[in-house]
Amino acid sequence: xxxxxxxxxxxxxxxxxxxxxxxxxxxxxxxxxxxxxxxxxxxxxxxxxxxxxxxxxxxxxxxxxxxxxxxxxxxxxxxxxxxxxxxxxxxxxxxxxxxxxxxxxxxxxxxxxxxxxxxxxxxxxxxxxxxxxxxxxxxxxxxxxxxxxxxxxxxxxxxxxxxxxxxxxxxxxxxxxxx
Amino acid sequence: xxxxxxxxxxxxxxxxxxxxxxxxxxxxxxxxxxxxxxxxxxxxxxxxxxxxxxxxxxxxxxxxxxxxxxxxxxxxxxxxxxxxxxxxxxxxxxxxxxxxxxxxxxxxxxxxxxxxxxxxxxxxxxxxxxxxxxxxxxxxxxxxxxxxxxxxx
Numbered sequence: 352x353x354x355x356x357x358x359x360x361x362x363x364x365x366x367x368x369x370x371x372x373x374x375x376x377x378x379x380x381x382x383x384x385x386x387x388x389x390x391x392x393x394x395x396x397x398x399x400x401x402x403x404x405x406x407x408x409x410x411x412x413x414x415x416x417x418x419x420x421x422x423x424x425x426x427x428x429x430x431x432x433x434x435x436x437x438x439x440x441x442x443x444x445x446x447x448x449x450x451x452x453x454x455x456x457x458x459x460x461x462x463x464x465x466x467x468x469x470x471x472x473x474x475x476x477x478x479x480x481x482x483x484x485x486x487x488x489x490x491x492x493x494x495x496x497x498x499x500x501x502x503x504x505x506x507x508x509x510x511x512x513x514x515x516x517x518x519x520x521x522x523x524x525x526x527x528x529x530x
Numbered sequence: 531x532x533x534x535x536x537x538x539x540x541x542x543x544x545x546x547x548x549x550x551x552x553x554x555x556x557x558x559x560x561x562x563x564x565x566x567x568x569x570x571x572x573x574x575x576x577x578x579x580x581x582x583x584x585x586x587x588x589x590x591x592x593x594x595x596x597x598x599x600x601x602x603x604x605x606x607x608x609x610x611x612x613x614x615x616x617x618x619x620x621x622x623x624x625x626x627x628x629x630x631x632x633x634x635x636x637x638x639x640x641x642x643x644x645x646x647x648x649x650x651x652x653x654x655x656x657x658x659x660x661x662x663x664x665x666x667x668x669x670x671x672x673x674x675x676x677x678x679x680x681x682x683x
Contacts, residue, residue, distance in 0.1 A: 373571070374571045377570055377571060378566075378570050378571060378572075381567070381570055385565070391565050391566070391567055395567045395569065395570070398570075461564070465561065465564055465565065468557070468558075468561045469561075469565070483558060484562075486558075487558045487559055487561070487562040488562040488565065488566055512551065515551055515554040515555065515558070516548075516551070516554075518554065518558075519548050519549045519553075519554050520548060522549070523547070523548050
């Protein structure tokens with residue numbers, strides 16, 4: 352897949368390394384950024400920004416690129432949050448609505464449901480949101496989540512169950528009904 | 531958004547029935563399927579991500595602690611074994627020790643008593659013990675045992 356930053360690098364070896372790294376880690380980075388901001392577009396922008404900075408970086412050798420990208424993306428998210436504290440959410444464009452095989456009305460309802468779940472996720476604490484994102488966005492096993500969060504499988508299972516329960520309660524409080 | 535506008539929506543209700551765990555599981559799967567940007571590459575194989583994780587994440591403190599304990603125990607065992615060996619070497623005099631024969635048909639070796647045994651008084655333990663010197667320095671057992679070990683000032 353072509354990404355917007357692949358054209359900026361002249362060294363072929365470096366370009367190949369970063370493209371492989373992008374394929375392997377961009378999804379995971381997106382999920383981690385998403386668990387912080389609960390905004391899919393902004394999390395995606397954070398991934399792009401961190402990789403752009405990675406391409407343009409010519410300083411000392413980066414020992415752990417994944418951690419470096421994560422830090423750059425988090426800093427970018429923090430800056431954006433400071434600047435755009437009252438950002439408005441975009442409604443789906445006409446293109447998006449007409450491109451889907453369902454009716455525009457149903458697409459709009461689905462969009463609103465997405466927004467409801469997203470807003471409910473924001474009310475969870477960060478660790479609960481993180482385990483849900485790792486489980487459902489990255490499709491990670493409990494053991495792998497446990498390794499990533501420096502915990503054990505039983506504790507992660509418990510946290511997942513509690514997070515789902517809490518999310519369900521928030522959605523009910525908001526009057527949400529899943530079709 | 532007001533409560534009135536909320537109540538006008540078709541997909542809302544206020545019955546208060548909490549979805550089951552399975553329903554939430556399905557809901558979250560659907561939600562994240564739509565939430566992930568299509569521009570992102572597909573999920574990577576587990577082996578690749580695990581490898582990168584192992585590089586990025588330091589070993590847990592508990593594992594490090596266990597390794598230190600095991601290493602310390604091994605070092606302590608080595609020291610104890612070395613100490614015991616040294617003691618047995620001093621006690622038996624390794625320089626004059628004969629090699630151990632494992633051949634069952636071998637003839638038993640007769641030690642040269644004049645060189646291998648410690649020089650003692652010929653009548654040791656008897657009242658009539660001769661108190662003349664038996665070693666090269668003329669020392670007897672009585673003389674050795676009679677050494678005064680008072681500390682010097």
